[in-house]
Amino acid sequence: MNTPQLVVHRDKELMAQAAAARLITKVVDAQASRGYASVVLTGGRNGNGLLAALAGQPARDAVDWSRLDLWWGDERYLPEGDPERNDTQAREALLDAVPLDPKRVHAMPASDGPYGADVEAAADAYAEELARAAGPENHGSVPTFDVLMLGVGPDTHVASLFPELPAVRETQRTVVGVHGAPKPPPTRVSLTLPAIRAAREVWLLAAGEDKAEAAAIALSGAGEIQAPAAGAYGRARTLWLLDAAAASQLPRSLYPPATS
Numbered sequence: 001m002n003t004p005q006l007v008v009h010r011d012k013e014l015m016a017q018a019a020a021a022r023l024i025t026k027v028v029d030a031q032a033s034r035g036y037a038s039v040v041l042t043g044g045r046n047g048n049g050l051l052a053a054l055a056g057q058p059a060r061d062a063v064d065w066s067r068l069d070l071w072w073g074d075e076r077y078l079p080e081g082d083p084e085r086n087d088t089q090a091r092e093a094l095l096d097a098v099p100l101d102p103k104r105v106h107a108m109p110a111s112d113g114p115y116g117a118d119v120e121a122a123a124d125a126y127a128e129e130l131a132r133a134a135g136p137e138n139h140g141s142v143p144t145f146d147v148l149m150l151g152v153g154p155d156t157h158v159a160s161l162f163p164e165l166p167a168v169r170e171t172q173r174t175v176v177g178v179h180g181a182p183k184p185p186p187t188r189v190s191l192t193l194p195a196i197r198a199a200r201e202v203w204l205l206a207a208g209e210d211k212a213e214a215a216a217i218a219l220s221g222a223g224e225i226q227a228p229a230a231g232a233y234g235r236a237r238t239l240w241l242l243d244a245a246a247a248s249q250l251p252r253s254l255y256p257p258a259t260s
């Protein structure tokens, strides 16, 4: 497991803008070296704030959107187009404004789709879609994502992996159904920690005073069952993108050199 890197920005607006610029550069580099890029999106205010910031950046046109594979780390299990779905909010924030290849945008199943109320079947279907996209070097489970982004909840949850609940304990499956999520809505589909760890880079987004305790807990050696964010790390890099408010309870030893 690699040591998390921390970058602390002045406030949540600057964090969103800087993280968006960072994502553009990462995608452009991946496309220049490999011809395509693969990114996993997250829901929530910080995740959508990053997408909205990216939409406003002229450099967004440096990305070849037609060669970008988009996946989700989790989804609220609601009907297609529901305003509370992560993919609905991502489309409103950015996706509808850029020329993506619809075949490369992999939304998680909706509750009014073929699986109906069977969220486990929906999760299995997404796992199969990931496996089909995986290359031989990925051990046949999930593709090697260039960047997998995760908002961090005040309770240290990431994706829909909540402290102590079954989903965070999953060690084999790549996608699971979640029931009784403490953050509404209660029924969700989520990548598991093994799937998250397949990413080259995992970026954790934490801005706002309400994330200060979660960041301090997750970065101070807590276990992944009690603090799922502590178990979210990439194969090559784990990057926490914070604002000063969310970093305010970090031990000084963890606080990076002055960044803004």
Ligand SMILES: O=C(O)[C@H](O)[C@@H](O)[C@H](O)[C@H](O)COP(=O)(O)O
Pocket: 042, 043, 044, 045, 046, 047, 074, 075, 076, 086, 150, 151, 152, 153, 154, 157, 158, 159, 160, 183
């Ligand atoms: O479906 C969701 O709600 C998100 O995927 C969830 O994991 C979110 O990223 C965190 O709860 C942080 O959300 P905020 O950035 O809004 O605090």
